[in-house]
Amino acid sequence: MNFRKIFSSSVFLKSIFIISISILIFISSISYKHSVSLNDSSKWLTHSYKVHLELEQLITNLKSAESGQHGFIITQDTVFLTPYNTAKKEINISFSNLKKILADNKKQVSNLDFLNSLTTSRLKLLELALNLSSEKPFNKVLLGETMLLGNEVMLKIDKRVDQMIDLEMQYLKERRAKYENEISFTPIGTLFILLFSLLVFIFSYYKMNKDLLNLTKSNKELLIKTESFNHAEEIGGFSSWQWDLKTNKLIYSKNNYKLLGYEPEAFMPTLENFFDLIHPDDKDIILENRKKILNTNLSTNINFRIIRKDGSIRHWVSMSKLLIDSNSLKIRIGINRDITEQYLNNIALEEKNIALERGNKELATFNHAASHDLQEPLRKIQIFISRIVESKTSNLSETDTEYFARIQSAANRMRVLIDDLLLFSRTNKAEKVFEKTDLNILLENATQELAQVIEEKNAVLEAAELPKLNVIPFQIQQLFINLIGNSLKYSKKDITPVIKINCKKIMGWDEPTLKLDAAKIYYKISVKDNGLGFEQQYAESIFTLFQRLHQDSEYSGTGIGLSICKKIVENHNGFISAEGKPGKGATFNIWLPV
Amino acid sequence: MNEVIHILLADDDEDDRLFFKDAFKEIKVKTVVHIVNDGVELMNHLLKEDITLPHILFLDLNMPRKSGIECLTEIKKIPHLKEIPISIYSTSASDEDIEETFVKGANVYIKKPSDFSTLKKILTQVITVNWQYHTSGLNRDTFLLSI
Numbered sequence: 001m002n003f004r005k006i007f008s009s010s011v012f013l014k015s016i017f018i019i020s021i022s023i024l025i026f027i028s029s030i031s032y033k034h035s036v037s038l039n040d041s042s043k044w045l046t047h048s049y050k051v052h053l054e055l056e057q058l059i060t061n062l063k064s065a066e067s068g069q070h071g072f073i074i075t076q077d078t079v080f081l082t083p084y085n086t087a088k089k090e091i092n093i094s095f096s097n098l099k100k101i102l103a104d105n106k107k108q109v110s111n112l113d114f115l116n117s118l119t120t121s122r123l124k125l126l127e128l129a130l131n132l133s134s135e136k137p138f139n140k141v142l143l144g145e146t147m148l149l150g151n152e153v154m155l156k157i158d159k160r161v162d163q164m165i166d167l168e169m170q171y172l173k174e175r176r177a178k179y180e181n182e183i184s185f186t187p188i189g190t191l192f193i194l195l196f197s198l199l200v201f202i203f204s205y206y207k208m209n210k211d212l213l214n215l216t217k218s219n220k221e222l223l224i225k226t227e228s229f230n231h232a233e234e235i236g237g238f239s240s241w242q243w244d245l246k247t248n249k250l251i252y253s254k255n256n257y258k259l260l261g262y263e264p265e266a267f268m269p270t271l272e273n274f275f276d277l278i279h280p281d282d283k284d285i286i287l288e289n290r291k292k293i294l295n296t297n298l299s300t301n302i303n304f305r306i307i308r309k310d311g312s313i314r315h316w317v318s319m320s321k322l323l324i325d326s327n328s329l330k331i332r333i334g335i336n337r338d339i340t341e342q343y344l345n346n347i348a349l350e351e352k353n354i355a356l357e358r359g360n361k362e363l364a365t366f367n368h369a370a371s372h373d374l375q376e377p378l379r380k381i382q383i384f385i386s387r388i389v390e391s392k393t394s395n396l397s398e399t400d401t402e403y404f405a406r407i408q409s410a411a412n413r414m415r416v417l418i419d420d421l422l423l424f425s426r427t428n429k430a431e432k433v434f435e436k437t438d439l440n441i442l443l444e445n446a447t448q449e450l451a452q453v454i455e456e457k458n459a460v461l462e463a464a465e466l467p468k469l470n471v472i473p474f475q476i477q478q479l480f481i482n483l484i485g486n487s488l489k490y491s492k493k494d495i496t497p498v499i500k501i502n503c504k505k506i507m508g509w510d511e512p513t514l515k516l517d518a519a520k521i522y523y524k525i526s527v528k529d530n531g532l533g534f535e536q537q538y539a540e541s542i543f544t545l546f547q548r549l550h551q552d553s554e555y556s557g558t559g560i561g562l563s564i565c566k567k568i569v570e571n572h573n574g575f576i577s578a579e580g581k582p583g584k585g586a587t588f589n590i591w592l593p594v
Numbered sequence: 595m596n597e598v599i600h601i602l603l604a605d606d607d608e609d610d611r612l613f614f615k616d617a618f619k620e621i622k623v624k625t626v627v628h629i630v631n632d633g634v635e636l637m638n639h640l641l642k643e644d645i646t647l648p649h650i651l652f653l654d655l656n657m658p659r660k661s662g663i664e665c666l667t668e669i670k671k672i673p674h675l676k677e678i679p680i681s682i683y684s685t686s687a688s689d690e691d692i693e694e695t696f697v698k699g700a701n702v703y704i705k706k707p708s709d710f711s712t713l714k715k716i717l718t719q720v721i722t723v724n725w726q727y728h729t730s731g732l733n734r735d736t737f738l739l740s741i
Contacts, residue, residue: 383613390710
């Protein structure tokens with residue numbers, strides 16, 4: 001946008017310049033013409049004046065010849081003949097002068113010819129009169145007639161000269177009129193043109209000034225942009241470069257020098273000295289990329305290492321794209337980014353991942369050992385005991401039988417413990433595949449698993465309608481089994497165990513005491529029984545692994561079941577809590593997010 | 595059922611072999627029990643020319659040299675052996691093992707019980723099943739035998 005404005009303004013300035021030059025040429029050509037015509041007119045003035053002068057001279061000479069003749073005739077003294085002779089010569093000179101001056105005017109030439117013949121006859125008559133007067137005795141009558149005739153011719157000469165002078169004056173008049181006509185147009189025209197050019201100059205001054213202001217403003221903006229870009233580069237750890245594909249000239253941004261470990265503008269960037277900074281193993285990547293850059297217009301993205309001035313190796317990613325412009329500009333512009341930190345972090349992360357995987361494998365091995373290797377000897381102990389107890393041939397005392405029963409019970413307990421521990425560790429590690437599942441079905445499955453115990457205890461289960469949720473199905477089923485199993489285990493003997501399962505939809509902010517996500521919807525599922533209950537002070541600790549509230553062997557659990565419940569609820573980003581009153585029953589609340 | 599039932603067990607555990615043998619002594623069905631100590635021995639035995647093929651093979655999974663899974667895979671590839679009903683007989687009952695042996699063509703999965711009378715019950719049940727009939731109704735839910 002700005003570029004276009006400045007470009008069009010430069011066209012404008014060029015045309016202003018051309019107009020101004022042509023105006024100047026026009027004005028000077030007019031002035032030249034004026035001075036030429038002025039010159040002309042003065043020449044013509046001189047010309048007329050000269051003609052006038054020569055003609056007067058002619059008349060004067062004729063008169064002086066006439067008076068010399070008169071003087072000679074009266075005195076017969078030859079002294080008077082000197083002016084006469086001189087005048088004759090002068091007259092000839094005058095004629096030759098006039099001939100020269102009037103050569104280009106036909107009318108005046110014919111006048112002059114006529115004047116010449118008159119003058120010649122006048123001079124002849126003068127001479128005739130002189131000759132007549134010098135005869136002794138002279139013919140008085142003939143002399144008188146000759147002199148009269150001479151006087152008539154002289155009158156004619158005067159008349160003709162006057163005519164010629166008049167004509168010359170007329171010419172002068174005409175020329176003056178023509179000159180004045182020309183001159184009179186010029187001042188107005190020149191003034192007009194001058195005013196016009198003044199306007200043009202004022203306008204172009206205004207325009208140039210405006211452009212200059214715009215340019216200053218754009219320059220300022222550009223400076224700010226460049227500086228903020230430099231700033232961004234420094235903070236963002238990236239840099240930019242330009243590669244003119246026509247001239248092979250490279251330009252680096254300030255930060256590019258810094259990323260290379262140099263001071264800004266420390267050297268002239270060239271393709272060669274950049275290549276020298278590339279890690280030897282990665283030089284091929286750069287060569288390949290350069291080939292690509294020269295042959296295609298595609299954007300590129302490469303990873304490579306450079307060796308800084310101080311010798312340290314840095315990992316870079318470089319992205320570039322082609323910039324083509326209507327002025328046949330062909331430049332690759334690119335961004336370099338130092339990704340060494342991310343690269344090292346990635347490596348560290350990968351190492352941690354490997355360690356984690358190794359840990360997981362060890363855990364799996366442990367699981368296998370627990371499930372197989374620990375169970376096997378235990379199972380054998382159990383079988384041997386059962387064989388001894390069932391054997392009809394062995395003679396065990398009553399005490400022995402009692403002891404064997406205790407060993408059997410202890411072994412059974414150990415088996416349950418191992419099974420529960422395995423279950424707990426599986427809850428931890430099993431892959432977490434969430435599926436949209438109907439919780440009613442999971443509860444139904446759990447109830448079926450517990451059917452035998454429910455029947456034995458004559459328990460009553462009252463379940464509200466449960467929602468469909470995105471859960472890990474077998475874990476939620478296990479959760480129900482553990483919670484209902486827990487209620488059944490700690491039921492009172494003298495009354496019918498009643499287990500009520502309720503469900504309520506709530507918002508996160510409805511339960512400010514819990515760390516629920518305020519804006520999320522949760523389902524609060526509660527399992528309430530009328531069993532033995534517990535002191536509220538143990539509400540937290542019952543979820544701890546191996547924590548048991550009942551010392552009585554009758555109620556002895558493994559202390560793992562509720563820990564598994566907690567783990568499962570946590571796997572679902574939910575919460576679990578317990579409320580209890582000794583002798584009145586317990587309620588377990590679960591919040592599961594939608 | 596008056597015929598003698600030939601039973602083959604492959605198990606590396608001495609105690610388990612003893613329980614197995616004792617259990618069959620007490621079961622009131624005519625049986626001939628042959629026992630091998632591991633997978634390699636099992637395959638060598640089965641590939642002998644002059645033996646009577648067992649009516650049912652009990653296969654422990656966790657054995658040195660050649661595991662039960664390997665034996666199962668090999669047996670199912672040998673034409674004259676692949677019809678022998680195979681009962682997995684293992685301490686563990688992990689989901690992975692059950693799934694894998696089911697897919698590879700075992701007929702039933704027994705988790706070694708922890709008392710002798712249950713063992714006898716289970717073994718009786720397994721050998722009295724008509725496997726030809728049972729195979730057609732085979733599915734994953736009834737694969738793991740529980741008493």
